Amino acid sequence: MEPADKSWQQELEERMLQIDPRNLNGVIDTDPQRAREQGCFGTIYKGIYNNRKVCVKVVGGFSRSFEHLIREMRVWCQLTHPHIVQLYGWISYIKEDFRPSLVSNWCDGGNVRGFLERHPNADRRALIYGIAHGVEYLHSEDVVHGDITPANVVMNGNIPQLCDFGTSFLIWDTTTRPGPTVVGYGMVLRYTAPEVTVGESGSTKESDVWGFGCTAMEILRNEQPYSTTTILVDMHNPAALAQSKPPFTPPSTQTEKTLAPCLEFNPKNRIDMGTVIVSLNG
Template identity: 30%
Template sequence: MFQCLIDHGCEDLTSLIDIEKYSACRVAEGGFGDIWKGQLYDGTFVAVKVLRCALVVCTESEKKGLKRMMREIYAWSKLDHENAHKLLGVTMFQGRMGMVSEWMQNGNLRTYLAENPDLDHYKLCTQIATGVEYIHSIDMVHGDLKASNILVSADGVAKLTDFDYSLISDLSLLFTETTRVGGGTIRWMAPELVVETSYQRSKETDIYALGMVSVLVYISSYVESS
């Protein structure tokens, strides 16, 4: 499967990452992968999301986890926009496959709001909305938009990330697409996703989540001004 991704245009960065510069432990974790901080030989810091199971998998849950990761990589590789977190390529790390992306010094949206009370909240909301508009324009649904899935670059630009629940119409890899239903975080989910667990994520449910994110940003600005 690793070679399949390379054949479909993902760059193999294994030889470009300094194995001596990985963080001593994971810095964050997701649904099926752990995030490590790494560094390229040219000094560029990167984030590496590593699948928890090895490529040689045995259990059905491990196979599903690998399939989810492959779908996320494929969807992520389609994105090229200032407000979408950039996938640089893929790598092998301790016998496991990883996704290599830009390192976001300011962390996620919630952390950024707490540490930067004087930021331009309107500009931040506009950037997030622009990112959502972009992925919808290429017929992609994010599916899990929330504060922890929005990162902020060193120069204060919001970027959508974590496309584990994403849906994309052009899925041409050599494995079938699995419809993602259920899961998610209730606070950010449209009511129909909460009431009906078999309801499909859509652009409309993304817009609801965008509204909830905007409320968070607005409340942050109100609290600070008070």
């Protein structure tokens, strides 16, 4: 990353401080040479804070990435729940380099898909129930996650936690809303609600319910949405969605039947997360 103007760096730090006063500069030990994974807007590193491992999410060196971080901070810093990855604060420097980063709890279990590969006999219904509680909490706080997929559910021991709030926003706070929805390539498209995929709507609570339904069904069946159709490439899925092709074959178990209303093509017909929890608990 090219050196930024000092006054610009200070301005960004001041903005971060106004959003979240938990400045952890100088108390996070991390190795910038060891990345866990890389995404569109940054890289994940392992750090140490108070003698325990933490996740350090470092944004890329572009103004767009910094604005992305600011939006994510505004949403994430207000969230506290057992099924939500906990934000501890932020840092602006790593090894004397200006690298604005968000610091959260570290989840040794990786994402839920990898966890189930290692623990195929895990209680899948319990995992789904925990994820449902996390989504329901977000919606009770008027937060839309915007990207609910198995990759964005990580395991803290046996507890599933929602992560990655880069596309999340507060319904009542327009400053947290991302730009126009862009449906990209890759697996995420498989979990995107039809109305979002074909451009009829941006992300909503209802589209979160669809993403949850797809994620929950994958946990139960060990298969991705649309895996049984003739559509082999994710970028072709919008055509399938426009033709109302279902992401899974008809439900066969009681739990699958409980989840079926999450995958109604008309968002007005989808159940809310509170009803999902009641139904799963029945």
